[in-house]
Structure formats: structure tokens, C-alpha cells
Amino acid sequence: MQATSVVYYFLLVSLCIDFSQNDTGTLLRRPKRRMHNRGLGRSSSGGHRSRRQPRVNLPAPAAPRIPLINVDDSVMGVFDSLIGLGEHESSYNVLPGKKGQCTANGMIMYDKAVWSPKPCVTCLCSKGEVICDTNMCHPLKCPQTIIPAGECCPVCSDTVSSLDSTIISLDDVSELSGDSPEPNDLANANVLPSAPSQTGKDELLRTEVIEIKEGHKKDEKKRKRKGKKNRQKHKAHRRAKQPVRRKEAAEEEMQYESDEDDGTLRIPPRFPIPVPPVEAPPLPSGCSTSATTVSCINAKLTQIPPISDPDLTSLDLTGNSITTISDEAFNGIPNLEWIDLSKNNITSPGIGPKAFKILKRLKRLYLDGNMLVRVPSELPSTLEEIKINDNHLHAIDEDGLKDLKNLVTLELEGNKLSEANVSPLAFYPLKSLSYLRLGRNKFRIIPQGLPATLEELYLENNQIEEVSEICFNHTRNINVIGLKHNKLEEHRIAPLAWINQENLESIDLSYNKLYHVPSYLPKSLLHLVLIGNQIERIPGYVFGHMKPGLEYLYLSFNKLSDDGIDPVSFFGAYHSLRELFLDHNELKAVPFGIDEMRKLRFLRLNNNKIRTVPPERICRTRISHDNHDTSEEEENEDSRLEHVHLENNYINTRQLSPHSFSCIRSYCSVVLKPQKKTK
Template identity: 75%
Template sequence: MQATSFISYLLLVTLCIDFFQNGTSAILRRQRRRMRYRGLRASSSEGRRSQRQPRTRLLAPVPVGPSIPLINIDDSVMGVFDSLVGLGGHESSYSVLPGKQGHCTANGMIMYDKAVWSPTPCITCLCSKGKVLCDTTMCHPLKCPTTIIPAGECCPVCSDIASSLDSSIISMDDLTELSGDSPEPSDIGDPVIRSSANAQGEKNELIRTEGVEFKEKAILKMNEKKRKRKGQKNRQKTYHKEEKPVTRKDEEGRPSYEEEELQTAKEKINKMKKERIKESVGEQEMQYESNEDDDDSVHVLRGNSFRVPPHFPIPVPPIETPLPSGCSISDTAVSCTNAKLTQIPPISDPDLTSLDLTGNVITAIPDEAFNGIPNLEWIDLSKNNLTSRGIGPQAFKILKKLKRLYLDGNMLVHIPSELPSTLEEIKINDNRLHAIDEDTLQDLKNLVTLELEGNKLNEANVSPLAFYPLKSLSYLRLGRNTFRIIPQGLPSSIEELYLENNQIEEVSEICFNHTRNINIIVLKHNKLEENRIAPLAWINQENLESIDLSYNKLYHVPSYLPKSLLHLVLIGNQIERIPGYVFGHMKPGLEYLYLSFNKLTDDGVDPVSFFGAYHSLRELFLDHNELKSVPFGIEEMKKLRFLRLNNNKIRTVPPERICRTHTRDDDDNDNSEEEEYRDSRLEHLHLENNRINTRQLSPHAFSCIRSYCSVVLKPQKIK
């Protein structure tokens, strides 16, 4: 009987315990739902309450059933049952009882210290000592040209991979990443908690940024956000009066947790910068080897992608192309004479002003040949193998400062086009030029010197207007061509004209009508005769001082010579006679007369042949003629210093033909007397290679000459 009663008692106790536990579990579930509801309602109507204000009563008595008494559950019992429920896995919740230090509040929910949750798929939050710290999900950098984010994912993937996974994708360009700087209001609790999350997010952003060049920008951005947050807090005080605002320093004056974390981040960045500078010195030669690393390196800063260089940028000096062998450089000049070059060397030096490429085998000049040396002032390309086809139409156009261009000794058939208007001197001697059109030289208004000797130019292929645009031209050389007449259309600025070694037969009256400044005319080695020179060809020229008519077909000294003539060269003709008074109209008078290598005889020189030049002539060359005696009139030449009579047939020198005896009255004596005095200025007298017997010369023959060593008498041709 006693045994039966004992067993019945045990069964009754077991049933009561089971019923009590089930009821308690139900009560706890209802109380938690009620507490969560009350928290949400309180936060929306009254504002959020401080964590340090504990509630004195959390749960009211709830009737479980008619056979169970009312139960008041305190905080400790609630904590035990909450732990048991959590371990059982029936309801998993981060809500905890208020009043515990270190807990956090987010969206009306109470969180443990060190609790972690995700308000949105790509943001993770942490409860740390009563503060909520949130950050975006870290993503690995990708090395593909196009990245996209599949729907429902946080991190980007390569477009070729994602296209096979999901057709609904989001492009990186269209996605606005969430960061701790500006979270959505519904994502992370109240503004005060978001401020703490921002500080932690900025710390993580600075630590993860490997590009040191962005450090200053990040710090400036962080300071700006601090000022904005400070204004936010001042506004929050108005709406949350019951809360204690978060300050940067606590009651004891120590820095807040956020400032300590940011200071630590700054120290790490400074250390990282020092290490990066040390590493970059050794990596200087490797930092530009891979374009893929420079272009595709992506560093994620709080959910945003930035392209930054993987290394600290260090300037690299420009690579200079070494000069070819045989070239030398001096200051602003490069010389590659006879260096066997086949093309213009690739030089890049804006300071270079002179380039000498004489004696190479260069065949072409492309349009871009001088792009690296645009400030050249002088180019010498003489003695190469240049052709007109090989020179680009704009090869010289870039040279805006070019003044001298030498192209002698090439194979050009045309003058290069598009020459710079700054040119002052052009030499294209010894080429194959066979035409000059009226537009060839039209832009060369500053050209002073033009040399076109040794080509195939003549009056038929040179336009009468070819030289008209050359308003500054003063020096023109057209020797060794095939001209038969003086070229037409010479500019009025011309001062020196060289037409030697042509086939000129005539000098017409109109040749020099517009050349009032001409000073020198060289017509040697042509086919001129004195009767083919028009009387008015140059007689009225006021500045023409020198004429060279050597090696033509002249039989007489030409008449109607220019009035201003000072220098007349008639060497190598067939002149037999000097007409009388031929120099008489010249003013101030002829100074230099060269008649060497002609056929002058005693009969061809009249007593008045040198009339008009007695008081002006300084040099007289009559050597290599057929004179048998010293011509008349030499003793009248008071300024004569150089006289050549060598290589003639002279047999004797009469005393008065060179030195004339003068008489004068001596006022110091009462009796007048005649005495000789020397007044000749002769410094050089050549009489060698004649037929003079020096022993038979009169002692007064050279008495007017200041020094006898100035007289050359030997050798002689005595038979």
C-alpha cells in the first residue's frame, strides 16, 4: 500500500513539473513578443531611452491556467530561461534585457556586447562597448576589364563569369555603394550610433588604402565629415533631450574611442608611407614593366572601387636616344660629318640649333624627320644622295626658326616645297635643278642669299617672275648653268650677281634697269664680245663698283663702263687695245685694272689710254702681254702702289717712264735751284721674265721708289 502511494506521488510530481515548464516557455515567448512590441512602440512615440536607465519592472503577471499560480519572474530568472531557449534553438534572438553595461540598441533591439548582425546584405555591424560599428563587406580586387554585381550579391565578379550565372545583373557604374560615411536611415539605428559607425568605417578605409597618394585626400575628407557630424549632433540634441550626447572626450578629458582608433589608423598610414618609399627605390626599374598591373589594379575603399597605381609614383627621366657613331655634340650643335648615315638621326633636343650631316648617304627626309629638333637654325645636308621624291612636302615646315639650309652636292631636280619663311640663306649648288616656277620661292621674303650654281638652269626653264617675290635678296649665284642672257626679273634689292661659267653672249639695255643697288657683277667665263654689250646696259648705274669680264671674247676694253666703277677685271681675253679716254668719265675714278693674259702691244696703249685714272689707280696688272716697252702714263699715276709688267717683251726701262723728275722753287734760298725728290708710292714693281739687261739700266730708273727691294728684276729672258 505504501509502495503504491509512493509511486502515485512521483507520477503526480512529474506531471506538475512538465506542465510548469511548458507553461513557462509559453509565457516567456509571449513576454518577449510583448517586450519587442513595446520597445518598437516606445521608440516611435517617446524616442529612444538611454541604456543606463534600467526598468524596475519588465513583465506583468500573466495567468497561465486555472491550476497554475501567478509567477513574477525577475531579471536573473529571465536571463537563465533566455539562455536555455537560445541553446535549444527554438528562437534565436539578439534581444537582451536592458540595464546591462556594454549592450547596444539597433532598430529598437538590445544587442549583447560583441554581438554581430547584418541590417542589410552588404553591411555588417558590431556591438563594441555600447557603440555600434558598421562597415561594408570586403571584396577581393579583380583583374578584369569589366566587373558587375549579380542580383542579391555584395561583391563584383567578372562580366564573363556573371553572365553565365544570372541574366539579371547590376553594373558597377550603376551601383551606388553604401559606406559608413552616409548610411541609409533604415539600415543602422539612430544618428548617434551611425556616427560611431562612421568613425570606425573611416579607420578601416584609411587602413585598407594602399595608394599612399590618396592619404591626404582621405584625411581631408575625414575632417570634413567630422565637421558635418558635429553639426548633426547639435541638431540631435534638440530631438533627443533625454539622451546624453556622444562627445569626443569623456568626463576625465581623455580622447574618445573613435579618436583613438583614427589616431591609430593615421600612425599606420605614416608607417606604411615610409616603408613604401623605401621599397620604391628598389622597384623603380620594375614599376613600368607591366601595363596590366598599372591599369587593372583595383583597391576597394569601403565598397567603392578606385584605380590607383600599385607603387609610389617616382618620375623617370626621359630616355635619350644615343647619337650614332661618328657624331659629336657641342653646346647646341650636332655634327655627323662623314658618319655613313642613311637617314636623319632620331634626335630629340629642343635646344639644338645646328645640325651638320655633310658627307653621308642620306636619300630621304620624311615629314617627321625634324619633329624632335624644331628650333634648328642651320642645317647642312651637303654631299648626300637626296632626291626630290625623297623629301617630304612638309619636311622643313616645322622648322619655324630655320635661317640657313645647305643642300649642295645632292640629286635634287626641284627646290623643296614648303620652306620656312624665316630662311635667310639657301644653297643648292651642284644638283640637277632644271626648273624654277614663279611659285617656287614665293614665301621666302626674308631670303638674303640664294646659291643655285652647277645645275641645269637657263632662261627657258626659269620663270621671269621666279625671283620677284624675293624682296630681301642681295646675293644671287647662278654660275655653271646654261644661261645665254642675263636672267630677267631680278629683284631691285640685288647687290651681287654671279653668272660665271654660263653661255652668256649679250648684255642688253634692260637687264639692269630695276637693279639700282647692284654693286658686283661677275660674268667671267662666258662668250661676251664688246660689241654685244649695249651702250646703256650699265653706264648709269650709281652703285656698280666691280665688273668681272675675264675669259670672254673681248678684243678691246669695253666702252660705256659704269660711272661708279672702281674695279675692272679683264683677265684672259684677247684685248689688243685700250682706247683713249675710256676711263675719263668715271668718278671718283678707276682704282683696280687687271689686264693680265691679253694681247696688248705698244701700239695698243695710247698716251691718253689711262686718262681719268691718273689720280685714282692703285693697282695695274699688264703682265703676260706683248709689250716691248713700259707704257706711257705710268709716271703720272700718283697713287699707284702695285705694278705688274712681268712676262712681256720689255728690253729697257727709260728713266722717266716710271720715275719722273720734278722741279720746285726753294723759298729758303735767294737763288732758285732745281732738285729731284721722290713722290712715287710704288711698293711692288714686277719686271721679271722680260728681256731687260739689268747692267744697262739707268741709275735714275727707279729713283722714286722708296725701297729697291720692292723691285723684282730677276729672272730675265736674255738670249
């Protein structure tokens, strides 16, 4: 009977011990998980600036994984990375004689208690000794990293937006743990992130101790079931917001899905160690820089230097040996407004299809003096000025200038363009173009399809032989036309080519094959340049239809003679002409009609064959005799002549009448020397 009683006694003691152990394990598991989740919520809420915290007088961890193990017969959380460090003394006070309790910042912590004194640091009270561990970060392989507010470890910059949506708030933490936030928890959550005061830390530690004492096994099971449902709901919500998950996020989800009865302490997933940004190499020695400009003129560069400066607006690379422009050439300077790549060796195949696409503010692009055979593709629509002079352009198709609706100035001189390889629709996309230079090409006629907004057109040094009556039908705003150094004859200019233009004020027909001043000139013409032709005659009334009237007429270096200028040759320009150049012709006398030009300021008659200047040929005067006194009276208003050139003629200056230049106020304005010797 006594033996039986002893057996029952031992069985009863064993059952009591097992019950006590199970109850203790349950109580320990709850505060550990809650402590872990609070630590995660604290680091995510942005209260502390994230950085790696040093260990407290402890060596480096031994392994990256941090599971918990059972020591003896009681459940006690011990980090793998801290195994065997029990003898090391920490900076916290240790009280081994009081049932294994620890003192942390003035608070007494029970044995096996877990807390987080700082972001990313977790501590354990083990038999009177405080053991702490710092979270480690995995290395990243992305070029740029950033540390989100409140996080311990950096993430790739392109994943910041997705990480922002996965930051766990205090409410999410309560759902994951299966607990409802208590008033003390909310108070601690508000204090800890923003103000790491001693009072806030003490409040948190007291709350954890009370929760460990008041836990019950039945309530724990209910919280587990509720937490499991909430976790499933949370995971579904996160999947909807993040279709593509990173490997670290997947590992975090696996940790939450693991068995809750294993008594393990969950540690937040570790992010990679931040990689310092790669700094761009310094500029070459031949470059200079200012606040918004980099200039590398004649710096012997073979490629565009790697520059990373969002504030840069101007880049001058003139006179180098650059051959290519990659798609990434301007990635570091996306706010450029002006680029000058003139006088390099850039080829069309060497320009990436998206080289200029990133430049959303580019306004001026200069590519003069390269080896381009076509206009670069995918140019920014913000461009207002493009120069591709002196290249090898041999064609512009209808899509060659697409999307350049803001382009105002286009220069394509010195190429191999002609009416045969320039599409009539090439200029159609240019809705704002006003200035076009196509000189030194191979055009035989005026290009077709000119923009309606065009104001200035320059076609010098081509082979143009004809100006048809449909050339300028759609360019009602054109103001200047330059056609010098071509092969035009007056009968190849159609009568209706430009006579009805209302804004055309300047035409340059120098160095063509004209034999007389062309008829049917625009009504609005003010400035006519006919230098270097073979003009022998100025037809009568050729300027008579012009309103308000021609102001500048340049006929230098022609073959004008006295017979080629009629008394009515300047009719229509008498009251408007300001400058008249008749030098380097074959005139033997000052032409009739000059004395009628009351607004004339500048007259050139030098390098002719003039022998004398009659008194009334330049200055019109009326001589009256009263009491044998001679007085000079100018009719109408005073003459405005300021400069008269008569040098290199055959004038005997000693025989000139004193009234020849009486209307000119300063004789210094009359140039008479030198003169040629009489034959």
C-alpha cells in the same frame, strides 16, 4: 489578451529597430559622401604632390571595382578589394573592446567612420579595425604623360589644359554634395592641402564625427534635391567647356548621376599608370656634341639620327649617305638655326613636304652636293641663307621660293638652270635678297626679274652671250657683277646696260671673247677685271666718264701691244688708279702714262717683250744742273709705288739708267729677275 499584447509588443519592437536602422543608414550615407567629395577636392587643389601611396600592411586589391555591400542587417561600407582582410592588423591602434571604435593618429573614430589620412588613401573603421585602400591608376597609351599638381595619377600631356578646366574646387564639392561649406570645412580645406599637420587632421576628424551625430533625415532629403540641381548645372557648365570628353570623365559623370539612396561610397575615377618617357638612342660613334651643336661629319649615316634637345641650334651632317628627310626628322630639335646636309644622297621625293616647317628659327640651310631636282617646299620664312649648289635643279617656278621674305643669300650654282626653266617671277618673293650665285648653269642671257634689293650677282661659267639694256633696270643697288667664263663680246653689251648704275663698283668679265676694253662702263666703277680675253686695244678716254675714277684694272693674259695703248688710254684714271696688271701680254715698251699715275702702288709688266725702261717712263723726274751738281726733284708729290714686276722680259739689267726707279724708295720692291735671253 496576453497573446494579443505579446504580438503588439513584438510589432512595436520591430518598427523601432527598422526606424533605428534607416536613421543610421541615412546618417552614414551623408558623412561617407561628404568624405569622398572632400577627398576629391583635396587631391584636386594641389596641396599634396600626387604619387601612389603604399597600403598600410595590406596585400594588393583583389578587384578593380570598389562597390559597397551590406553586412548582416546594418549598413556598413566595405571595399571589394579588402574583403576577407578583417583579420589583418593595420599600423593604426585597434580598440575592439570599446564598441568597435578605432584610434587613428590619436583620435577616436566611431565604428563605420570613413576618412582620408593621405591623398588617394581612404580608410574605414570596421568593428575596431582600420581598413585602408589606395587608389590605383590605369595605364595610358599616349607617348608623353604628366601628373597635374594635386592629382594622384598621370594624364596625357595633351589633355592637361582640358583637365585644368575640370579641377573641382571646394565650392564645387559643396554643390555636388548638396551641402553648404561650414566654417570648419573651410578651415580644414585650407590646412590639409598645404600643411599635413597633426592639428589639421584632428580638426577634420572631429568635424566628421560631429556631422554624423547631428544629421537628420529631413535635412538629408533637402540636400539631395539641392545637390541634384547643382550637379545638373555643373554638368552643363562642364559640357560647354569640354565638347570632347575622355572616357574616364564620362565614367565619373555616370557615378555622380547614379541613385543617391543606394548608400554607396563614391571613389574618384582612376587615371592610368604613368608611362616613363622614351629616351632617344645615343648618337652614333662618329658624332660629336657640344652645348648647342651636334657634328656628324663623315659618320656613315643613312638617316638623320633621332635627337631630342630643344637647346640644340646647329646640326652638321656633312659627308654621309642620307637619302631622305621625313616630316618628323627635326621634331626633337625645333630650335635649330643652322643645318648642313651637304654631300649626301638626298633626293627631292625623299624630303617630306613638312620636313622643315617645324623649324621656326632656322636661318641657314646647306644642301650642297645632293641629288635634288627642285628647291624643297614649305621652307621656314626665317631663312636668311640657302645653299643648293651642285645638285640637279632643272626648274624654279614662281612658287619655288615663296614666303622667303627674309632670305639674304641664295646659292644655286652647278645645276641645270636656264632662262627657259626659271620663271621671271621666281625671285619676286625675295624681298631681302642681296647675294645671288647662279654660276655653272645653262643661262644664255641675264635672268629676268632680279630682286630690287640685289647687291651681288655671280653668273660665272654659263653661256651668256648678251647683256641687254633692260637686265639691270630694277636693280639700282647692285654693286658687284661676276660674268667670267662666258661668251660675251663687246658689241653684245648694250650701251645702256649699266652705264647709269650709281652703285655698281665691280665687274668681272674675265675669260670671255672681248677684243678691246668695253665702252659705256658704269660711271661708279672702281674694279674692272678683264683677264684672259683677247684684248688688243684700250680705246682712248674709255675711262674718262668715271667718277671718282677707276682704281683697279686687271688686263693680264691678253694680246695688248704697243700700238694698242694710246697716250690717252688711261685718261680719267691717272689720279685714281691704284693697281695696274698688264702682265702676260705682247708689250715691247713700258706704256705711256704710267708716270702720271700718282696713286699707283702695284704695277705688273712681267712676261712681256720689254727690252728697256727709260728714266721717265715709270718715275717722272726733273733734272737741274747747278754748279755742275746734279740733283733730282720729283714733281708734284712723291710716288706711292711699292711693287714693280718686270721679270721674264728681255731687259739687260746692267744697262738700266740709275734714274729708272728713282721714285721707288726700296729697290727690293722692284723684281727684275729672271729675264729671258735676247733672241
